[in-house]
Amino acid sequence: MLKGKKVIAIGERDGVPGPVIAECLGGAGLEVVFQVTECFV
């Protein structure tokens, strides 16, 4: 269902980092067009 969809992955410093989200979603067949990790404090 999600295969081929484009995705923007925003990770969080105290949660899941952006590259980890991107790797999981990429492995599931999604196209990660942008990924970043942010610090919200």
Place this chain on the structure above:
Amino acid sequence: MSETSKAVRVGIEGVFYSLTHVPDLVRYGSKPSREIRANPSLVEELSRKLRSFADATAYAPHQVFIGNMTPDELSRLPKPWYDNLLERALPKGAFGDVVEQESFYGLLSQADQFNLVSLCEPWFWDRMTKPDEAARLRLKSFAEVESLVRKGALPLYSGNKLVGAFEPGHTEDANLTAEVLLENLAAKVTAAHSLRALLDSLRLNPREVDYVISCSEEAAGDRYNRGGGNLAKAIAEEGGCENASGSDTKAFCAGPLYAMIHGASLIQSSVCNRVAIVAGGSLAKLGMKFESHLKKGMPILEDVLGGFAVILGPVKAGEACLRLDSTAFHPVRAGGSPQAMAEFLVEKPLAKRGMKLTDVDRYAVELHNPEITVPSGSGDVPRTNYLTLAALAFMRGQIKKDQMEDFVRGRGMVGYAPTQGHIPSAIVYLGHALDALRKGEIKNALFISKGSLFLGRMTQLSDGCSFLVERNED
């Protein structure tokens, strides 16, 4: 690092924290200034929700910050803390103070060696009680200050009144704009204030400090040396440490703990006898979450610049010390997940000393005040970190699942620091840790800091370091 069980201790002589209340500089924080540029009417909305000095002083988390109340006492107070202000709260604490904006403007002007700061003379004479200070300041008429602002200087306000101007240091250099220089000078001044106050409280002659390490979050330098730095030496000069040199240690929010490790190493190696670790406040972070606070009808809580100073020296019997041999770093190979952080900064260094997670009485993590972060959706940062540690203790069979909440409550604490980046990052607990060690309430505390290196777009890596603080029983 080599495996060793030999205790290596460096003395912690004292710590002092300052909170400089600067409501009229909130508009120059990074987020407010961007939003105000897009929507100038926001200034009035923002101004209506700024706190008075009395309210900022009576705000319970600030009283914890300066040592008049413990984090445990804070956790028992009714929330919201901004609506339950303390009665008879004092701006002076056991190991810190709250500084008023007017005093800060005076300090800013005194520390200015490049004719950047001008203050309105009538305003100055209305408020200042020390005539000898006037000779060190750049006082101008209101019309002259107005003229400077018209020519591009940054206006300094007290409420809605123009009381000064901050000029750029160069007409073309983007690193010497008034905004950047105000940020840098504010860091210098707030750090130097903490350093002077600490030296006074320890009755220590500033000349006895050999080296100053600054871990502030500014980037001082011109267009050819962006972030060239050594604000440490400028702070040493301002603090009267004329025999000291210094240097900066930068590692985002992990900077203070790295600076502590570097300073302790200088002492342990006999390069220095006494080292000051200092940091000033982050102007850029003022009002960072103001939009959420306005939406929820809250006061603007990010209206203070944090600062601190620590003096490290040779270890003494019965006194608090940093266990240099317990130092742990987050290696490149570790990965940035919270679990990896906890393993490398907590589990492995403790295991190396034959300790379990339950052998640490108190963990100091990033102690951001949740009242500031939760309304904006950033969560309760300390609680998240403590839950990760509790989960690790459970996974390793050191506690049962139903003991996780007790672990968080007993070995953690409620956050009470303003979102000033490096300031909440574990180091803010040192004052309380020294008190608790002195009273025998705890036998040790593990300090853990994390740095968001990815924000600089040079690496995807996170970072961090940790060490134990305990009483020297030898």
